[in-house]
Amino acid sequence: MNSSTTTVAESNAFVTTFDLSPTCSGPLHGLRFAVKDTIDVAGFKTGCGNPTWRDSHPAAVVHAVCVEQLLRAGAHCVGKTISDELAFSLSGENHFYGTPLNAHAPDRVPGGSSSGSASAVACGLVDFALGTDTGGSIRVPASNCGIWGFRPSHGFASVAGVNPLAPSFDTVGVLAQSADVLAKVGLVLLASAPASPKKQPTIHLIREAFALADADVQEALSEPLRRLREIFGGAVRESSLRELVADDAGHSFATWVDTFCVIQWAEIESCLGAWIASAGPEFGSEIAASFQLMEQLDRRRVAEAVQRREQYFRSLDQFVGPDDLLCIPTTPVLAPHKGDPPRRSSSGSGYYPRTLSLTSIAGIGRLPQVSLPIADADGVPVGLSLLARHGQDSLLLEAAKRTEKQVCS
Amino acid sequence: MNSSTTTVAESNAFVTTFDLSPTCSGPLHGLRFAVKDTIDVAGFKTGCGNPTWRDSHPAAVVHAVCVEQLLRAGAHCVGKTISDELAFSLSGENHFYGTPLNAHAPDRVPGGSSSGSASAVACGLVDFALGTDTGGSIRVPASNCGIWGFRPSHGFASVAGVNPLAPSFDTVGVLAQSADVLAKVGLVLLASAPASPKKQPTIHLIREAFALADADVQEALSEPLRRLREIFGGAVRESSLRELVADDAGHSFATWVDTFCVIQWAEIESCLGAWIASAGPEFGSEIAASFQLMEQLDRRRVAEAVQRREQYFRSLDQFVGPDDLLCIPTTPVLAPHKGDPPRRSSSGSGYYPRTLSLTSIAGIGRLPQVSLPIADADGVPVGLSLLARHGQDSLLLEAAKRTEKQVCS
Numbered sequence: 001m002n003s004s005t006t007t008v009a010e011s012n013a014f015v016t017t018f019d020l021s022p023t024c025s026g027p028l029h030g031l032r033f034a035v036k037d038t039i040d041v042a043g044f045k046t047g048c049g050n051p052t053w054r055d056s057h058p059a060a061v062v063h064a065v066c067v068e069q070l071l072r073a074g075a076h077c078v079g080k081t082i083s084d085e086l087a088f089s090l091s092g093e094n095h096f097y098g099t100p101l102n103a104h105a106p107d108r109v110p111g112g113s114s115s116g117s118a119s120a121v122a123c124g125l126v127d128f129a130l131g132t133d134t135g136g137s138i139r140v141p142a143s144n145c146g147i148w149g150f151r152p153s154h155g156f157a158s159v160a161g162v163n164p165l166a167p168s169f170d171t172v173g174v175l176a177q178s179a180d181v182l183a184k185v186g187l188v189l190l191a192s193a194p195a196s197p198k199k200q201p202t203i204h205l206i207r208e209a210f211a212l213a214d215a216d217v218q219e220a221l222s223e224p225l226r227r228l229r230e231i232f233g234g235a236v237r238e239s240s241l242r243e244l245v246a247d248d249a250g251h252s253f254a255t256w257v258d259t260f261c262v263i264q265w266a267e268i269e270s271c272l273g274a275w276i277a278s279a280g281p282e283f284g285s286e287i288a289a290s291f292q293l294m295e296q297l298d299r300r301r302v303a304e305a306v307q308r309r310e311q312y313f314r315s316l317d318q319f320v321g322p323d324d325l326l327c328i329p330t331t332p333v334l335a336p337h338k339g340d341p342p343r344r345s346s347s348g349s350g351y352y353p354r355t356l357s358l359t360s361i362a363g364i365g366r367l368p369q370v371s372l373p374i375a376d377a378d379g380v381p382v383g384l385s386l387l388a389r390h391g392q393d394s395l396l397l398e399a400a401k402r403t404e405k406q407v408c409s
Numbered sequence: 410m411n412s413s414t415t416t417v418a419e420s421n422a423f424v425t426t427f428d429l430s431p432t433c434s435g436p437l438h439g440l441r442f443a444v445k446d447t448i449d450v451a452g453f454k455t456g457c458g459n460p461t462w463r464d465s466h467p468a469a470v471v472h473a474v475c476v477e478q479l480l481r482a483g484a485h486c487v488g489k490t491i492s493d494e495l496a497f498s499l500s501g502e503n504h505f506y507g508t509p510l511n512a513h514a515p516d517r518v519p520g521g522s523s524s525g526s527a528s529a530v531a532c533g534l535v536d537f538a539l540g541t542d543t544g545g546s547i548r549v550p551a552s553n554c555g556i557w558g559f560r561p562s563h564g565f566a567s568v569a570g571v572n573p574l575a576p577s578f579d580t581v582g583v584l585a586q587s588a589d590v591l592a593k594v595g596l597v598l599l600a601s602a603p604a605s606p607k608k609q610p611t612i613h614l615i616r617e618a619f620a621l622a623d624a625d626v627q628e629a630l631s632e633p634l635r636r637l638r639e640i641f642g643g644a645v646r647e648s649s650l651r652e653l654v655a656d657d658a659g660h661s662f663a664t665w666v667d668t669f670c671v672i673q674w675a676e677i678e679s680c681l682g683a684w685i686a687s688a689g690p691e692f693g694s695e696i697a698a699s700f701q702l703m704e705q706l707d708r709r710r711v712a713e714a715v716q717r718r719e720q721y722f723r724s725l726d727q728f729v730g731p732d733d734l735l736c737i738p739t740t741p742v743l744a745p746h747k748g749d750p751p752r753r754s755s756s757g758s759g760y761y762p763r764t765l766s767l768t769s770i771a772g773i774g775r776l777p778q779v780s781l782p783i784a785d786a787d788g789v790p791v792g793l794s795l796l797a798r799h800g801q802d803s804l805l806l807e808a809a810k811r812t813e814k815q816v817c818s
Binding site: 023024040057058059060061062063064065068069072073154155156158159160161164166167168188190191192263266267269270271273274275277278299300302303304306307309310311366 | 432433449466467468469470471472473474477478481482563564565567568569570573575576577597599600601672675676678679680682683684686687708709711712713715716718719720775
């Protein structure tokens with residue numbers, strides 16, 4: 001663990017701290033971790049960042065399966081971390097519990113919804129932390145805070161004991177200080193062995209994804225991309241959305257965002273709608289606006305969105321070879337400044353549509369994604385992302401380690 | 410729809426009936442369906458077969474995504490059907506709501522937990538019904554009631570608005586009167602196009618699965634198997650568990666059942682444990698015994714079970730070619746007689762270990778499975794099952810239709 005001068009209190013990353021010993025020795029021996037407060041730890045309420053939720057639900061009686069796996073692999077659990085309310089936000093500013101510190105950019109938000117987990121890692125208070133990622137909730141805070149973040153392929157890491165948000169996209173994953181720890185923990189969650197690629201991967205830089213990014217993000221990523229090309233040579237190529245999916249609509253990210261949001265909002269309402277209607281929870285204004293937007297969705301649109309999602313999933317599964325990688329900026333913008341939370345919308349040029357343009361690729365494609373803390377813009381962290389084919393998580397984690405050695409050094 | 414002389418009241422299949430019109434015309438135009446009461450229909454409580462659950466949860470405010478899909482495809486929803494309590498049973502006898510009629514074998518249980526859905530279809534009251542299947546809850550009642558049942562590949566049909574039981578195995582699927590309707594509805598849920606196999610499939614009859622079956626089940630299946638061999642010729646071959654997985658332990662079904670049960674029970678406790686502890690629900694004695702067994706699980710065993718599951722999943726994914734099928738009896742025994750509910754255990758020669766020996770293959774492998782109503786033993790229905798590779802659901806549904814034409818005729 002890095003030496004750190006930030007205290008737990010200064011980080012404001014934690015809901016509670018405790019000391020939970022490993023149940024066995026294993027590959028994570030000696031590592032300390034924290035758990036996002038949307039994931040069960042026995043004996044504690046899973047608060048999901050909202051006091052009404054906390055008050056209207058009983059304490060967990062058992063650990064989530066993912067927590068059991070980590071304890072069994074030798075890691076030490078030291079606390080639970082702040083989440084954005086019900087995990088339905090990418091900002092990291094919680095109306096009730098405050099804003100976890102973004103250690104490398106203290107005037108900016110850490111990103112969310114795994115805000116406390118990212119903060120705890122970036123502040124050096126833990127070696128890694130569990131987060132959840134439905135629409136970007138691990139990848140965005142990893143990018144904002146300058147740490148490693150891993151969203152697994154959908155459906156391969158157990159979400160039992162993790163509060164459901166939108167099951168077709170929900171994943172549990174990892175934030176870590178190094179690619180090595182990220183890979184070790186990722187393999188434990190996936191119950192998978194390390195893999196080595198059978199052949200040199202083709203790395204597809206998605207042209208429209210880089211074009212979407214702000215100038216400062218593009219500039220920050222230019223040197224890492226140059227080194228990537230230098231190291232991998234002809235294996236790095238520019239590809240277009242036009243090659244990824246066949247239909248014209250899919251050549252614009254607007255369609256990806258709309259498809260993702262229609263399904264996500266419909267599923268969130270399925271998971272949380274009845275509770276909201278019966279418990280009448282108080283929300284911060286940003287989250288309240290998001291839920292209002294969700295309730296306005298015409299659910300008759302869902303079937304068509306699911307069709308498009310499956311069509312794009314299959315296209316991506318065809319396009320991305322078993323050893324191949326996609327490469328995009330994790331987010332198109334720097335972490336927003338604190339105190340100015342972006343409002344949600346599913347179209348236009350606001351923060352959410354632009355960010356979801358990039359994060360929805362993994363969501364729709366069920367793809368694994370790693371955000372690499374590979375760059376900065378005048379000290380503000382900028383993440384670059386690699387994605388692999390659905391189910392090729394081990395290869396992706398291996399590629400992340402290799403990139404850390406060759407590009408970050 | 411078959412003409413039927415059984416009334417809704419006589420079937421005891423329904424919790425409630427109503428009339429919900431399609432929201433569009435589509436491929437399911439003119440078909441009527443029912444929904445298992447573990448799946449949300451807006452305005453109704455999702456009772457999950459247990460009065461305490463019903464009383465302690467608010468009404469659904471929106472339809473589950475799967476219900477939206479069916480209404481949008483032109484189908485007509487006519488009611489909600491009885492489920493075994495919390496879907497944690499294969500019997501179909503509900504302590505509180507009684508036993509839905511097994512139309513073809515009235516002195517036997519319909520099987521569960523999608524008991525009412527299977528009954529409603531077999532009684533000819535609907536063309537198809539939605540069920541859920543974690544450990545066999547669609548396949549077993551389909552086999553018992555002499556109808557078609559489809560459990561999709563894990564992770565490809567939305568479970569939003571479906572009460573979670575064990576997320577790593579939970580699926581929503583279909584019970585139907587014909588392979589044609591089964592396939593049409595399956596494709597709507599999967600948002601997938603029909604597929605035709607690129608080459609003649611190899612059909613692997615799993616030797617140990619047939620050997621496990623009672624003599625009357627084996628005998629009932631001998632004629633359909635003979636016709637299968639006659640039609641498909643050399644493409645039908647006997648295969649062994651030894652070819653499916655490499656490790657010695659996996660050559661016995663006992664290991665499959667233990668692996669499945671450890672993960673299933675751990676996940677059920679994650680999903681329901683806190684509610685059980687806080688609401689203190691009343692259960693029927695069979696279900697109460699199952700939950701007691703669940704609570705006795707040493708959760709430190711979960712990590713190892715997940716490892717074995719993933720190892721077997723990868724082995725199966727290697728073994729089963731993209732066009733290939735596996736073939737097993739759906740269950741090794743005839744539907745038990747009413748009034749003698751089998752007790753749950755995870756080892757030994759009881760009803761659950763033997764039945765889960767066969768149903769756990771799809772669970773562990775994330776494989777899609779169709780149970781075909783292809784045989785009977787002195788009038789008591791016996792199902793034969795085909796399974797395909799993970800994600801090859803369209804091909805499986807097509808194969809089911811072909812088999813109906815060629816073997817059932």
